[in-house]
Amino acid sequence: xxxxxxxxxxxxxxxxxxxxxxxxxxxxxxxxxxxxxxxxxxxxxxxxxxxxxxxxxxxxxxxxxxxxxxxxxxxxxxxxxxxxxxxxxxxxxxxxxxxxxxxxxxxxxxxxxxxxxxxxxxxxxxxxxxxxxxxxxxxxxxxxxxxxxxxxxxxxxxxxxxxxxxxxxxxxxxxxxxxxxxxxxxxxxxxxxxxxxxxxxxxxxxxxxxxxxxxxxxxxx
Amino acid sequence: xxxxxxxxxxxxxxxxxxxxxxxxxxxxxxxxxxxxxxxxxxxxxxxxxxxxxxxxxxxxxxxxxxxxxxxxxxxxxxxxxxxxxxxxxxxxxxxxxxxxxxxxxxxxxxxxxxxxxxxxxxxxxxxxxxxxxxxxxxxxxxxxxxxxxxxxxxxxxxxxxxxxxxxxxxxxxxxxxxxxxxxxxxxxxxxxxxxxxxxxxxxxxxxxxxxxxxxxxxxxxxxxxxxxxxxxxxxxxxxxxxxxxxxxxxxxxxxxxxxxxxxxxxxxxxxxxxxxxxxxxxxxxxxxx
Numbered sequence: 001x002x003x004x005x006x007x008x009x010x011x012x013x014x015x016x017x018x019x020x021x022x023x024x025x026x027x028x029x030x031x032x033x034x035x036x037x038x039x040x041x042x043x044x045x046x047x048x049x050x051x052x053x054x055x056x057x058x059x060x061x062x063x064x065x066x067x068x069x070x071x072x073x074x075x076x077x078x079x080x081x082x083x084x085x086x087x088x089x090x091x092x093x094x095x096x097x098x099x100x101x102x103x104x105x106x107x108x109x110x111x112x113x114x115x116x117x118x119x120x121x122x123x124x125x126x127x128x129x130x131x132x133x134x135x136x137x138x139x140x141x142x143x144x145x146x147x148x149x150x151x152x153x154x155x156x157x158x159x160x161x162x163x164x165x166x167x168x169x170x171x172x173x174x175x176x177x178x179x180x181x182x183x184x185x186x187x188x189x190x191x192x193x194x195x196x197x198x199x200x201x202x203x204x205x206x207x208x209x210x211x212x213x214x215x216x217x218x219x220x221x
Numbered sequence: 222x223x224x225x226x227x228x229x230x231x232x233x234x235x236x237x238x239x240x241x242x243x244x245x246x247x248x249x250x251x252x253x254x255x256x257x258x259x260x261x262x263x264x265x266x267x268x269x270x271x272x273x274x275x276x277x278x279x280x281x282x283x284x285x286x287x288x289x290x291x292x293x294x295x296x297x298x299x300x301x302x303x304x305x306x307x308x309x310x311x312x313x314x315x316x317x318x319x320x321x322x323x324x325x326x327x328x329x330x331x332x333x334x335x336x337x338x339x340x341x342x343x344x345x346x347x348x349x350x351x352x353x354x355x356x357x358x359x360x361x362x363x364x365x366x367x368x369x370x371x372x373x374x375x376x377x378x379x380x381x382x383x384x385x386x387x388x389x390x391x392x393x394x395x396x397x398x399x400x401x402x403x404x405x406x407x408x409x410x411x412x413x414x415x416x417x418x419x420x421x422x423x424x425x426x427x428x429x430x431x432x433x434x435x436x437x438x439x440x441x442x443x444x445x446x447x448x449x450x451x452x453x454x455x456x457x458x459x460x461x462x463x464x465x466x467x468x469x470x471x472x473x474x475x476x477x478x479x480x481x482x483x484x485x486x487x488x489x490x491x492x493x494x495x496x497x498x499x500x501x502x503x504x505x506x507x508x509x510x
Contacts (some may be wrong), residue, residue: 014310022480051420123365124367
């Protein structure tokens, strides 16, 4: 967390956790989908469900799905913009169990792609993404983050790490989870700088890889 | 003998070492954000447009245009600026969270209010704003800055502490005095609950920013006179965190206690949900936004 997260973000009101943070959670789904969003189902947990309406949480989440930043003046009319963009959104109140009170579960579909994201807005506009494509992660999008889903295989993490190193980029943090041995695995790698398109293309070309995304830094600091 | 380095210099050096950001970039961005704060103050003072619910929207301008019966122009300016920002926030306008949107008026109210009162330009506010951010960061490492997690003490208490330290630095106080001001501001906010009417960031949030912007200036005044926090800053923070953990969920932004559950609070909630209020209340007609 940097100084600019404390005096900031510059945002559309009224709530840093329920509006700006919600918008950023939508943005994560927007970037991870990687194409124009067509349909979304958003589950709102606890405080997001209870006091979200008055805080513009629904508008902010939709704004994020459309790719708007928390300071975008179109945020208050995000529903109308979504309709124009052909994005259909459905909200549900859900109980996600023992998670942060400001948590949303987003299912987003485009023409060919589908992504699920679960994350919490922890205060001051800061977010924590806790699940991507159903697998556990733990990153805040405060730095560029690569997500890579693959068929669990020996040496995968080492190959990814050496590609990142060859690209001259430092790894700040890394989480890896898998469904089971030999099943689907997900690597989330937080980086000190964005990765080159070549490195990303290289990951995509591997036979064990089935999904790669580079999430840009969504925080100011 | 040279004057000691201001506390902000230390904060900036440490933060840049941690994040790898360029100090010049942070200073430039802070100056831009001070400009954003100023713009939100100007829009807020110029508008009487109602908020989302209609509970607020005219308070900043109402105070700004009222006669200064106390002959206390600094206080009136600080209060009006703070409410201008939070009324902008309540009508889904553009503001700078500091550290949150609900508490966004406190720092601009106190710091820009004092600067305008004394005729100081925005470039003089950059270092104090960096110190404010440093204080916020220190608080967030020990406890929480959201009302949902720690009650309003966590939000407005943090913003008041940040503002208090910033005003001390603006007025040439020592790093020690800045930290003491933050500590005294926090010590006198402990226990404050988050009980917004209907769950909206309007009542009491708008007037609360006016009160705690003045609170921050009070803390700065005491610290600049060499008064100190009897309980050391770290211990105050620990006490605040422990009170936050004891606070029932009903008083942490859920609108299930306090002002939100008064007859008038419940009537507003009912009206916003399209229901008729059940019992008698003191609610006046809301000008719908």
